[in-house]
Amino acid sequence: DTAVSQTPKYLVTQMGNDKSIKCEQNLGHDTMYWYKQDSKKFLKIMFSYNNKELIINETVPNRFSPKSPDKAHLNLHINSLELGDSAVYFCASSQDWETVAGELFFGEGSRLTVL
Amino acid sequence: AQSVTQLGSHVSVSEGALVLLRCNYSSSVPPYLFWYVQYPNQGLQLLLKYTTGATLVKGINGFEAEFKKSETSFHLTKPSAHMSDAAEYFCAVSRSLVGGYQKVTFGTGTKLQVIP
Numbered sequence: 001d002t003a004v005s006q007t008p009k010y011l012v013t014q015m016g017n018d019k020s021i022k023c024e025q026n027l028g029h030d031t032m033y034w035y036k037q038d039s040k041k042f043l044k045i046m047f048s049y050n051n052k053e054l055i056i057n058e059t060v061p062n063r064f065s066p067k068s069p070d071k072a073h074l075n076l077h078i079n080s081l082e083l084g085d086s087a088v089y090f091c092a093s094s095q096d097w098e099t100v101a102g103e104l105f106f107g108e109g110s111r112l113t114v115l
Numbered sequence: 116a117q118s119v120t121q122l123g124s125h126v127s128v129s130e131g132a133l134v135l136l137r138c139n140y141s142s143s144v145p146p147y148l149f150w151y152v153q154y155p156n157q158g159l160q161l162l163l164k165y166t167t168g169a170t171l172v173k174g175i176n177g178f179e180a181e182f183k184k185s186e187t188s189f190h191l192t193k194p195s196a197h198m199s200d201a202a203e204y205f206c207a208v209s210r211s212l213v214g215g216y217q218k219v220t221f222g223t224g225t226k227l228q229v230i231p
Binding site: 004040041042043044045048050055056090092094102103104105106107108109 | 151153156157158159160161164203205209216217218219221223224226
């Protein structure tokens, strides 16, 4: 069983559309994250949830809205997609939010291409 | 603020040669340091981490890294490169912020090419 799974793996869409990416983890972790990796491989945190509560919200446009229905799921909805949103979006989880040296477990990524 | 700098976005080595990937950090408090590896079309996975104690840290796949406080460095090494080591490597630093949660900051990555 995949520990952190994301769907879809690939997403191609037109500017202005709305799309969602789903993430599920079966590790029993309390904390989940969304990271964005741009074309230069730079990895930046977007959001972090601990047990369904938002704990990190970096400077991300309001068009991005995360939702965590339970601690095993963290979805990302993007409204009015722009060309600059094209990237690989990674979901990750960690045991909890207090363990400073805690390992992050990543999904395989969702490659979003906006045309 | 904390940050990591990876020197060299691309490194090429011959198969069997020493691998050295450089990482320098800046942190106002003792850092927790990590190396992650990303194989093509996959997510990142942890290679090794330094928290406290022994400054030479051993990880998976024969990699190791040494924490040098005086040089603010955490370079990744492997004595003999294998073709399967070709991947993107990310150095990262973590610390607690106000509120107690940890924030992990990644470097810009180094792509390792292994030449047969």
